[in-house]
Amino acid sequence: MLTKEYRLKKRTAFNATYKTGNSCYKGGITLFCGKVKPAEREHIKTKIGFVVSKKIHKRAVKRNRIKRLMRESVRLFIKNSNESFDTKYLSLIFVASAKLLDKNFEFVNEQIKELMRKLYD
RNA sequence: AAAAGCAGCCGGAUAAUCGCGCGGGGUAAAUUAUUAUCUUGUGAGGAAAGUCCGUGCAUCCAAGGACAGACCGCCGGAGAAACUCCGGGCAGCGCGAGCUGGCGGAUAGGACCACAGAAAAUAUACUGCUGACCACCUUAUAGGUAGGAGCGAUGGUGCAACGGUGAGUUAAGAGCUUCACCAGCGAUAUCGGAAGGUAUCGGCUAGGCAACCCCCGGUCGGAUGCAAGAUUGAAUCGGACGUUUGAGGUGUCCGCCAAGUCCAGAAAAAUCGCUUAAGCUUGAGAGCAAUCUCAAGAUUAGACAGAUGAUUAUCUAUUACAUUUAUUUUGUUUGCUACUUUAAGUAAUGAAACAAAAACGUAAAAAACAGAACACGGCUUAUGAGCUGCUUUUUUUU
RNA sequence: CUCCUCGUAGCUCAGACGGAUAGAGCGUUGGUCUCCGAAGCCAAAGGCCGUGGGUUCGACUCCCGCCGAGGAGG
Numbered sequence: 001m002l003t004k005e006y007r008l009k010k011r012t013a014f015n016a017t018y019k020t021g022n023s024c025y026k027g028g029i030t031l032f033c034g035k036v037k038p039a040e041r042e043h044i045k046t047k048i049g050f051v052v053s054k055k056i057h058k059r060a061v062k063r064n065r066i067k068r069l070m071r072e073s074v075r076l077f078i079k080n081s082n083e084s085f086d087t088k089y090l091s092l093i094f095v096a097s098a099k100l101l102d103k104n105f106e107f108v109n110e111q112i113k114e115l116m117r118k119l120y121d
Numbered sequence: 122a123a124a125a126g127c128a129g130c131c132g133g134a135u136a137a138u139c140g141c142g143c144g145g146g147g148u149a150a151a152u153u154a155u156u157a158u159c160u161u162g163u164g165a166g167g168a169a170a171g172u173c174c175g176u177g178c179a180u181c182c183a184a185g186g187a188c189a190g191a192c193c194g195c196c197g198g199a200g201a202a203a204c205u206c207c208g209g210g211c212a213g214c215g216c217g218a219g220c221u222g223g224c225g226g227a228u229a230g231g232a233c234c235a236c237a238g239a240a241a242a243u244a245u246a247c248u249g250c251u252g253a254c255c256a257c258c259u260u261a262u263a264g265g266u267a268g269g270a271g272c273g274a275u276g277g278u279g280c281a282a283c284g285g286u287g288a289g290u291u292a293a294g295a296g297c298u299u300c301a302c303c304a305g306c307g308a309u310a311u312c313g314g315a316a317g318g319u320a321u322c323g324g325c326u327a328g329g330c331a332a333c334c335c336c337c338g339g340u341c342g343g344a345u346g347c348a349a350g351a352u353u354g355a356a357u358c359g360g361a362c363g364u365u366u367g368a369g370g371u372g373u374c375c376g377c378c379a380a381g382u383c384c385a386g387a388a389a390a391a392u393c394g395c396u397u398a399a400g401c402u403u404g405a406g407a408g409c410a411a412u413c414u415c416a417a418g419a420u421u422a423g424a425c426a427g428a429u430g431a432u433u434a435u436c437u438a439u440u441a442c443a444u445u446u447a448u449u450u451u452g453u454u455u456g457c458u459a460c461u462u463u464a465a466g467u468a469a470u471g472a473a474a475c476a477a478a479a480a481c482g483u484a485a486a487a488a489a490c491a492g493a494a495c496a497c498g499g500c501u502u503a504u505g506a507g508c509u510g511c512u513u514u515u516u517u518u519u
Numbered sequence: 520c521u522c523c524u525c526g527u528a529g530c531u532c533a534g535a536c537g538g539a540u541a542g543a544g545c546g547u548u549g550g551u552c553u554c555c556g557a558a559g560c561c562a563a564a565g566g567c568c569g570u571g572g573g574u575u576c577g578a579c580u581c582c583c584g585c586c587g588a589g590g591a592g593g
Contacts, residue, residue: 059491068430105432
């Protein structure tokens with residue numbers, strides 16, 4: 001679980017992020033980016049959401065497992081970047097696909113790192 | 122020993138690092154709300170699942186009647202209630218221990234019963250049998266049958282044919298208030314708390330289907346679900362209908378209530394509800410049991426894009442392998458030794474040898490089903506490795 | 520959370536208030552036609568009616584439990 005300042009919570013916020021339409025894909029994870037931050041909201045931190053659809057698997061245990069793996073790897077990424085983690089986007093959403101079933105932590109961690117590197121480029 | 126049946130248990134433990142939710146405490150900022158940070162405590166299940174039943178709880182309508190509707194259906198008990206549980210009966214299945222059952226009514230009525238078959242439900246038809254009776258014919262005290270009359274044995278199809286088998290009676294026949302046994306119905310007696318069992322007697326017979334409609338008996342205030350609902354705050358401030366000539370509301374109608382209702386748009390925050398309970402553990406008592414009563418004790422999930430995670434280490438349950446040197450246990454042999462007694466026997470303890478098992482050793486090693494979302498009682502379904510107790514059948518040994 | 524509907528041939532659908540061999544179109548395969556193909560014409564194969572039980576003489580149909588798919592309201 002991320003701390004509260006990083007969490008993306010509102011339904012409207014999710015919809016707004018999808019509408020913006022910036023996305024990229026790597027190894028079973030799709031990353032959606034929201035709007036670029038306006039000048040007056042520079043101090044707000046980037047909010048991050050995770051989505052695992054019911055279509056991927058029927059059982060809650062397997063869906064939660066994927067979500068937890070993604071969340072853990074993002075947490076470690078933020079921690080390793082010396083607590084000054086921030087991007088130019090308002091929000092990020094990670095959407096998992098069926099490829100991630102039965103994958104271990106190392107695999108998920110690699111994909112997240114790749115996606116993050118793309119963000120900064 | 123093998124194969125079964127029933128009941129029950131278990132659903133890993135400890136530690137480290139980095140994190141998350143919630144509660145308590147401290148520090149800092151601030152008018153408060155609160156925010157940041159430190160510390161400490163704590164954080165999924167036997168099914169948390171499916172949502173198939175039931176209940177609490179909450180709001181709205183009503184507190185009355187009729188109709189409609191839903192549910193239940195052998196008997197007794199338990200329970201808040203239940204498509205719940207326990208005990209008993211009956212029926213079916215199994216060699217048996219046991220298991221299964223949606224188990225009121227077909228004489229209140231309607232519908233349906235394909236193919237086959239004379240006939241599938243009023244046995245008035247068809248196919249047949251009879252010559253005792255009526256009638257008639259003839260070769261006339263006998264023989265016969267256009268008809269009447271009697272009969273339901275004959276018809277072999279079908280899941281099912283208006284009781285079955287055998288005998289008697291008869292012209293032929295038949296439950297024919299003739300007989301024996303069996304099935305079914307009714308009455309009486311008796312056992313039982315009841316369902317029901319048993320015995321005797323009686324009349325003389327009733328197709329199936331209610332998991333089709335239906336009938337009988339019984340139960341039920343209705344609707345909506347914690348996104349119920351309550352409080353605070355914020356935003357929008359347009360339109361339509363309506364206030365006794367009644368918008369709208371309750372399954373329908375009568376009746377009753379009734380001042381707001383609907384559409385569009387906007388805002389979508391916080392707190393409460395929220396976890397101390399028809400609950401859990403232990404002990405005693407009542408009961409065949411379900412369960413109940415009493416006493417004591419503990420109480421530590423509560424999220425809201427939704428915490429319980431990631432990475433390791435050690436230990437066990439368990440599995441596999443190797444080995445009898447040492448340790449323990451069991452069995453067999455020897456008869457050193459001991460005893461009884463005179464050439465044999467006995468083996469409690471000790472001794473030696475052999476075999477088996479356990480532990481030790483080495484390697485692998487928690488992996489199944491699965492994640493709380495208002496709570497509880499059931500049901501159903503999913504599920505790893507095993508363990509315990511009782512019972513049955515078969516085989517072997519004593 | 521509360522409800523509803525549907526699973527039939529490779530695909531899209533019929534059928535049905537119980538009665539037996541479950542149909543149609545497209546597709547597939549073979550033949551015919553043509554110099555070759557398409558279209559046309561002729562024929563064939565392909566189904567345990569999602570799954571497990573029950574009621575019944577008999578179940579795709581009636582009843583119950585599961586599995587899967589889709590939808591509605593807040």
